Amino acid sequence: MCVCSRAKGMRVKLSHLADKQEWTHHKHRVHEDRTLQGLESLLNGKIGQKAFLWFLQSEFSEENLQFWLACEEYRVTPPWQQGAKAQSMYCQYINPGSPQEVNLDAETREALLRVMEEPAGDTFHEAQQHVYHLMAKDSYPRFLRSPHCLEALRVP
Numbered sequence: 084m085c086v087c088s089r090a091k092g093m094r095v096k097l098s099h100l101a102d103k104q105e106w107t108h109h110k111h112r113v114h115e116d117r118t119l120q121g122l123e124s125l126l127n128g129k130i131g132q133k134a135f136l137w138f139l140q141s142e143f144s145e146e147n148l149q150f151w152l153a154c155e156e157y158r159v160t161p162p163w164q165q166g167a168k169a170q171s172m173y174c175q176y177i178n179p180g181s182p183q184e185v186n187l188d189a190e191t192r193e194a195l196l197r198v199m200e201e202p203a204g205d206t207f208h209e210a211q212q213h214v215y216h217l218m219a220k221d222s223y224p225r226f227l228r229s230p231h232c233l234e235a236l237r238v239p
Contacts, residue, residue, distance in 0.1 A: 121223065121227075122215070122218060122219045122223045125223070126148075126151070132148070132152070134226075134231050134232065134234060135148060135222075135223075135226055135231075136148050136149075137231050137234075138222075138225075138226045138229055138231035138232070139222060139226075141229075141231070142222070142225075144222060146176065146183035146184065146185055147185055147186075147214050147217060147218050147222065148218065149176075149183060150172075150176040150183070150185045150210075150211070150214055151211055151214055151215060151218070153172055153175075153176070154172075154207045154208075154210070154211035155211075157169070157172060157204075157206070157207055158204055158205075160204075162203075162204075165202045165203065165204070165206070166202055168202075169199060169202035169206055169207075170199070172207065173195070173199055177192060177195060177196075177210065179192075185210070185214050186214075186217060187210055187213055187214070188213070191209050191210050191213050192210075194209060195207070195209070195210050
């Protein structure tokens with residue numbers, strides 16, 4: 084077999100491999116998008132929230148959902164109450180070693196600390212998005228395979 088034939092065969096195989104990797108990446112993105120949409124739908128309903136919270140409590144990780152819900156509530160807090168509410172949320176969920184500390188990367192935590200002097204309606208937006216993506220990639224897929232999810236589906 085000549086070198087040209089082998090090279091042509093390798094090119095075909097590599098092209099097939101690249102197509103397969105692209106397809107796998109596409110499937111992963113579609114699955115991720117569906118997961119995010121599914122979690123959003125779950126969090127928009129009271130029954131879904133309760134079932135997901137019940138599941139998270141069974142895993143001792145309910146602080147993520149509680150923080151996400153607190154952020155939703157914070158966004159509609161009147162400006163004159165935001166300072167006190169922001170401090171309370173920071174102490175409860177963000178401060179290292181706090182009782183319900185959520186898992187944030189150092190960059191997000193530091194950015195949040197910088198804006199705590201003058202909190203605004205979007206103060207917790209980045210941290211909330213970070214926690215949402217953690218739930219979507221970690222807790223939510225496990226929830227879907229859990230008896231808690233089946234129980235939530237049975238509720239009328």
